[in-house]
Structures are given as C-alpha cells and as structure tokens.
Amino acid sequence: MTIKVKGMITNDDDAPIYRDWFGMTVVSPADVIGALPADNSAVELEIASNGGEVTPATEIYTALKNYQGNVTAQIVANAYSAGTIIAMGADKVQMSPGAQMMIHNAASGADGNYHDMDQASQMLQSTNKAIANMYAAKSGKPVQTFLDLMDNATWMDADKAIELGLADELVDFTPVTNSFNTSLVPYQALNKIKNLIAKNKQLENNNNNGQLSEHEKLVQAKLAIFNKGEF
Known part of the structure; x- marks a missing residue:
C-alpha cells in the first residue's frame, strides 16, 4: 500500500475548498488516516510536500x-516544514539522493494589543518545542539541537538529514535481478529421485506376490523419505 503525501498539508474542513475551488494538490488527516489498511499491513508514504x-x-x-503495521516514508523530492513532521511518524525514512528537508520556526498571523502579541509569541514558542520534540524522538538527539536548527531555517540534503538522524537511508535504486535459487533441488538429486520412482513403478507392476527383496524394500523406503520431505 502506497499513500501519497503530495502538496500542501491542511485540515479536513479546508481541503475540499483548496481542491475544488483552487485546483490545488493538498493532503489532510482524513486522506492519510482513511487510507491506512485495516489489516495493519506494511505502508509506504510517498512524500513531496512544501509543508502547511x-x-x-x-x-x-x-x-x-x-x-x-510497518510504515516507510520515502521522500521522493522534498519534505519541508510540516512535511517533515509527517515523515517523523514513519518507522523508517528514506530519501532520494536529490531530495531535501527543511525545518524552521512555526509562524502565524496575529493582531490585537500587546497581550495578544505576547500570547501569540508563547503559542509559537510552544509549537516550536512540540515540533522539536518529534525530531528529537526520531533522532535521539537533544530537543535544543533542533530548536537551534529551526531558528535558522535549516535546509538539508539527504546526507545531512541522515547525519542528523531525521532520515535513515538513501533510496536504493539498484535494479532487482534474478539470482540462482539455492532452494531448488540439484539436477543430480532430481535424477536419482526419478530413477527411484521408475524402479518403484516396476516393482508395483511385477508385484512379486507381495514378497520384496531387501533391495526393493530399500527403494520404497527411500521414496517414502522423499515423499515426507525429509531430504
């Protein structure tokens, strides 16, 4: 199951307006949560988002x-701002060699008197801390490390994101090739089995009035072993 996280990240109420009225590509919680398989099978997120x-x-x-279930986030182009938050929810984060991440301080519009401005500042600082907590949980690094990086609006290529612990590995584009299957029965062993089967059929045809020699009993014993998968 692949779930695409493309475009702006917004809330469920506003998503239809952006899609239907403005023709924008957006993703909301309902898009992702509603797509999660009921059987908890593995999921891959395909992320290319400027945030939101x-x-x-x-x-x-x-x-x-x-x-x-297991969740792998594959950043195919970019995960900026809120896009990085979604990536942090995955068990493993992969990045295309040309992909980038960007983290920064939270921002919002505010108006009113100085009390309102103080409250807005407190809200933004609390939001920054909450975001940094998610980065720290993923990377194992201190929260302050990411508060400092966010304060400077840090851009990261794949190598830097892996170094910081926000991503785990590069996407492996190595082609899958057919390889020799060592679980196959060797050719010589197959021939031996065929010979045993042929001898057994001959014994059944001859019947020998139910009397089998020691050699004939050995042939049937070997076949019984093969039939039980004990080789």
Whole structure:
C-alpha cells in the first residue's frame, strides 16, 4: 500500500475548498488516516510536500505512530516544514539522493494589543518545542539541537538529514535481478529421485506376490523419505 503525501498539508474542513475551488494538490488527516489498511499491513508514504499546517501534520504523525503495521516514508523530492513532521511518524525514512528537508520556526498571523502579541509569541514558542520534540524522538538527539536548527531555517540534503538522524537511508535504486535459487533441488538429486520412482513403478507392476527383496524394500523406503520431505 502506497499513500501519497503530495502538496500542501491542511485540515479536513479546508481541503475540499483548496481542491475544488483552487485546483490545488493538498493532503489532510482524513486522506492519510482513511487510507491506512485495516489489516495493519506494511505502508509506504510517498512524500513531496512544501509543508502547511502544523496541527493536521501532527494528527497524521500520531496516527502513523499508533499504526500497528510497518510504515516507510520515502521522500521522493522534498519534505519541508510540516512535511517533515509527517515523515517523523514513519518507522523508517528514506530519501532520494536529490531530495531535501527543511525545518524552521512555526509562524502565524496575529493582531490585537500587546497581550495578544505576547500570547501569540508563547503559542509559537510552544509549537516550536512540540515540533522539536518529534525530531528529537526520531533522532535521539537533544530537543535544543533542533530548536537551534529551526531558528535558522535549516535546509538539508539527504546526507545531512541522515547525519542528523531525521532520515535513515538513501533510496536504493539498484535494479532487482534474478539470482540462482539455492532452494531448488540439484539436477543430480532430481535424477536419482526419478530413477527411484521408475524402479518403484516396476516393482508395483511385477508385484512379486507381495514378497520384496531387501533391495526393493530399500527403494520404497527411500521414496517414502522423499515423499515426507525429509531430504
């Protein structure tokens, strides 16, 4: 199962407006959560997003963390801002060699008196801390490391993201080739089995009035072993 995380990340209520009225590519929590298989089978997220709203991204992150199956996030082009939050919900994060991540401080619009401005600042600082907590949980590095990186709007190629622990590995584009299957029965062994089967059929045809020689008994014993898969 592949779930595409493309375009802007927004809430469930606004997603239809962006799609239907503006023709934009967006993803909301319902798009991802509703696509998670009921049988908890493995899931791959295909991410190419400039980011969006923190709260819907966090909702998706939490749903992925709670999902019982294995989740792999593959960043095929970019995971910026809130897009990185969704990636952190996966068990494994892969990046295309040309892909990038970007993390930065949360932002919002605010108006009102100085009390309103103070509250807006507190909200943004709390949001920054919450985002940094998710990065720290993924990487095992201190929260402050990511608060500092966010404060400077840090851009990362795949190597840097792996170094920081936000990604696990590069996408492996090595072609899958057919290889010799060592589980196949060797040619000589197959011939021996065929010979045993032929001898057994001859014994059945001759019947010998139910009397078998020691050699004939050995032939049938060997065939019995093969039939039980004990070779």
